Amino acid sequence: GQNIDQPTEMTATEGAIVQINCTYQTSGFNGLFWYQQHAGEAPTFLSYNVLDGLEEKGRFSSFLSRSKGYSYLLLKELQMKDSASYLCAVRDGDYKLSFGAGTTVTVRA
């Protein structure tokens, strides 16, 4: 099975940086995904890591360390519209995704 942990809530100021950590213990690993989800909507894809290291995509970056079972999502230059839930998801060898409980990020002016 999969055990995926991430903080429940985080608050940051507009323009700041926030780092959301995710640790996982899985029976199989075939990639780690980060999704953004606004209330009442489906998740939208943010990033994908399958090898160790940092993937940068504009204001969003994601890091993976497979040996440590650890990833983080870095959000830079926070904007009010970034207030949402951020989901860490691990994919197994059958392409099934297991999601963490999600981290609710609140951006304050």
Added chain:
Amino acid sequence: GAVVSQHPSWVICKSGTSVKIECRSLDFQATTMFWYRQFPKQSLMLMATSNEGSKATYEQGVEKDKFLINHASLTLSTLTVTSAHPEDSSFYICSARELAGYEQYFGPGTRLTVT
């Protein structure tokens, strides 16, 4: 980018009735589709995986006779909630994967309310 649609976007039904939710991949062929359920303030829980032309694989604890899944074509999968009860009220989301792709594309979700 790849687009997945769901229909209906929301539905209200009476207890004991059945509801069908459709998931379509609009511009790609989805060899695999996934069905998730999300309760308020909780994360997505995978219910089942369906591959075109074969029976769905259900996750532990999901009743296959209650949640009927059909994946008859490479662009359409359906989830039928049979004999719905208020506890089945939830947000149902599908996703689809191309054969050669690594990403799952999510549909917009269907909000089911059983009264």
